[in-house]
Amino acid sequence: MTDEIAEFRARLRAWLDTNVITPEPDEPHALFLKRWHQTLFEGGWVGLSWPREYGGQGLGNIYDVVLNEEVGEYGAPDAPRIGYLGRALLQWGTEEQRERYLPGLLSGADYWCQGFSEPNAGSDLAGIAARAVLDGDTYRITGQKVWTTYGDYADYCLLLARTGPADGRHKGISAFIVPLRSPGVEVRPIRAITDESEFSEIFLDEVEVPAGNRVGAEGDGWGIAMMTVAYERGAADVGYLSKFGATLHELRGELARRRPGDPLVRRELGRVEVLYRVLSQHVGRRLGERDDSDAPPGPEMSVDKLLMTEVDQALHEAAVKLLGPAALLGETTSPWLRRYLYSRAASIYGGSEQIQLNILAQRVLGLPR
Numbered sequence: 165m166t167d168e169i170a171e172f173r174a175r176l177r178a179w180l181d182t183n184v185i186t187p188e189p190d191e192p193h194a195l196f197l198k199r200w201h202q203t204l205f206e207g208g209w210v211g212l213s214w215p216r217e218y219g220g221q222g223l224g225n226i227y228d229v230v231l232n233e234e235v236g237e238y239g240a241p242d243a244p245r246i247g248y249l250g251r252a253l254l255q256w257g258t259e260e261q262r263e264r265y266l267p268g269l270l271s272g273a274d275y276w277c278q279g280f281s282e283p284n285a286g287s288d289l290a291g292i293a294a295r296a297v298l299d300g301d302t303y304r305i306t307g308q309k310v311w312t313t314y315g316d317y318a319d320y321c322l323l324l325a326r327t328g329p330a331d332g333r334h335k336g337i338s339a340f341i342v343p344l345r346s347p348g349v350e351v352r353p354i355r356a357i358t359d360e361s362e363f364s365e366i367f368l369d370e371v372e373v374p375a376g377n378r379v380g381a382e383g384d385g386w387g388i389a390m391m392t393v394a395y396e397r398g399a400a401d402v403g404y405l406s407k408f409g410a411t412l413h414e415l416r417g418e419l420a421r422r423r424p425g426d427p428l429v430r431r432e433l434g435r436v437e438v439l440y441r442v443l444s445q446h447v448g449r450r451l452g453e454r455d456d457s458d459a460p461p462g463p464e465m466s467v468d469k470l471l472m473t474e475v476d477q478a479l480h481e482a483a484v485k486l487l488g489p490a491a492l493l494g495e496t497t498s499p500w501l502r503r504y505l506y507s508r509a510a511s512i513y514g515g516s517e518q519i520q521l522n523i524l525a526q527r528v529l530g531l532p533r
């Protein structure tokens with residue numbers, strides 16, 4: 165196994181030498197990442213641990229960690245982050261849904277987004293109000309989603325809507341594959357503090373969705389959502405391990421040019437590097453365990469999310485602290501200030517830091533409420 169992984173690493177590094185792409189002038193980040201996803205897929209590096217019948221390679225989960233590590237160390241763009249939505253389809257979708265949707269999701273031909281949060285349902289996701297009403301063999305979906313990452317670029321949305329009574333909480337929720345080009349869908353990008361529009365509001369007005377696009381049975385939406393967010397909290401599942409590795413790589417380079425030999429820089433970089441290595445080891449062990457068990461990830465993934473947040477925020481705090489005014493005035497090669505601001509969102513998306521602590525206290529440690 166060790167030899168096979170070493171050979172895999174060497175092959176990947178050689179491939180990166182000739183295939184890493186850079187953004188075109190004015191290319192939106194989401195479209196650049198899509199192009200990179202497709203390039204990686206064509207090279208045979210996406211879906212390493214996915215079943216072969218849906219376009220994957222049937223390798224162990226540990227290969228996803230290795231991919232993340234190598235892509236990050238190389239300083240290449242992030243490994244694809246969208247597979248966590250596909251995991252829900254893999255586990256809950258019908259054979260027809262898997263065959264129809266998974267290949268495009270894996271190859272990067274189709275962009276997907278996650279339509280869970282609403283204006284009054286974020287941490288309290290069981291409070292969602294979007295409704296899906298069955299009429300013959302079609303659902304009509306009406307409601308509003310918010311903070312939907314890449315909603316304005318997505319082809320499909322894995323969307324939660326209520327099929328049961330309005331006060332049914334967790335029990336009355338179902339999950340749907342909603343094609344976002346459908347009549348009745350309006351996507352409005354939201355401009356964030358980073359000056360980018362990573363996420364959007366999505367308004368749905370009597371949007372017709374075939375009953376065959378419901379994932380799982382009516383009422384399965386809560387289980388599907390919980391499984392999806394558990395995968396989303398994994399640093400290799402969303403490509404963030406590679407992102408942090410690449411950030412560290414870039415920061416080392418920038419500081420070597422600006423503050424060569426500075427002991428304060430060495431100390432701070434050492435500190436964040438240790439945090440990154442702890443995360444990487446933890447994720448490696450976690451995914452190794454996944455190879456030995458058929459059970460999908462659960463509430464324990466909140467540990468991964470907290471570690472991921474810590475690394476993200478420590479890295480970017482170190483960057484603005486060590487680069488000082490150069491980072492704030494945009495004189496650096498990378499927009500560190502924008503990246504620092506985005507890192508503040510790490511303790512919110514995928515479930516806030518406080519919610520992760522609640523999950524660990526109640527569902528992992530069994531502490532009283």
Ligand SMILES: Cc1cc2nc3c(=O)[nH]c(=O)nc-3n(C[C@H](O)[C@H](O)[C@H](O)COP(=O)(O)OP(=O)(O)OC[C@H]3O[C@@H](n4cnc5c(N)ncnc54)[C@H](O)[C@@H]3O)c2cc1C
Pocket residue numbers: 277278279280281282283284285286287288310311312313314363509512513514515516517518519522
């Ligand atoms: C960059 C970014 C991308 C996102 N992308 C998506 C996406 O693609 N799809 C999607 O569906 N959503 C997405 N979200 C939304 C995200 O999941 C929610 O913002 C998050 O779950 C928090 O919900 P909220 O914003 O409604 O805050 P609230 O739930 O209103 O929480 C406000 C504050 O109260 C705290 N709080 C709430 N309840 C409790 C409690 N019981 N105990 C202790 N503290 C509590 C929270 O921790 C938080 O600090 C994204 C968010 C961000 C920032």
